[in-house]
Amino acid sequence: MEEAFIKTPLGIAKITGNENGIASIIVLNSDVPLTTIIPEVLEDAVYQLHEYFKEERKVFNLTLNPEGTSFQKKVWKALKDIPYGKTISYMDLSKTLGDPKAIRAVAAANGKNPLWIVVPCHRVIGSDGSLTGYAGGLHRKKWLLELESPSKQQSLF
Structure with a gap:
């Protein structure tokens, strides 16, 4: 399994995968050395994530190969159907x-x-519109939803 550590606006992301697809992309809560040479099997994922953060990509086109139960994979597949800039409740x-x-x-x-991000679990919110649990931290969930928002919050300053 190949891995790469890249800088994102929300911290360092660790990407793992091989010729069968991307197995994981996680954001870390600590600093680790960044990868200087990206393994070829991870280049598309790195490129597409950079595009996403520059607001140049709304849909990812990657071969995914996560480990999980059949039920988890069914949920993750459904998450991919939530459009960019939209949210859905857990219910x-x-x-x-x-x-x-x-x-x-x-x-x-x-x-x-x-x-x-690639499987957008950050787009799932509470039935009352609240930002409920997020493995990456609620501050990251809020940031991602604001990035994807069709109407950006205006600054007063």
Whole structure:
């Protein structure tokens, strides 16, 4: 498994994968040395993430190969269908998957998403519109939603 550490506006991201696809993209809460030579199998992921942060990419085109249960993979696949700039509640996601009673299991699978940003778990919010749990931290979730917002918050200064 190849890996790369890249700088993003939200911290250092660790990307892992091989010829079968990208296995994980996680944001770290600590500093580690950045990768100077990106492994070839990770180049597209690095390039597309940089485009995303420059607001030049709204949809990722990567071969993904995350590890997880069949249920987790089903949830992660549904997350990919949430459009850029839109949000969905955990309840609505559960309904989309065919079982509104599975909301806790859906939320747990959402929290185990190993593909930060590419599988947009940050687009899932509470039914009341609140920013609920996010493995990368609520400050990052808020930042990502603001980046994707069709109406940017105006600064007074």
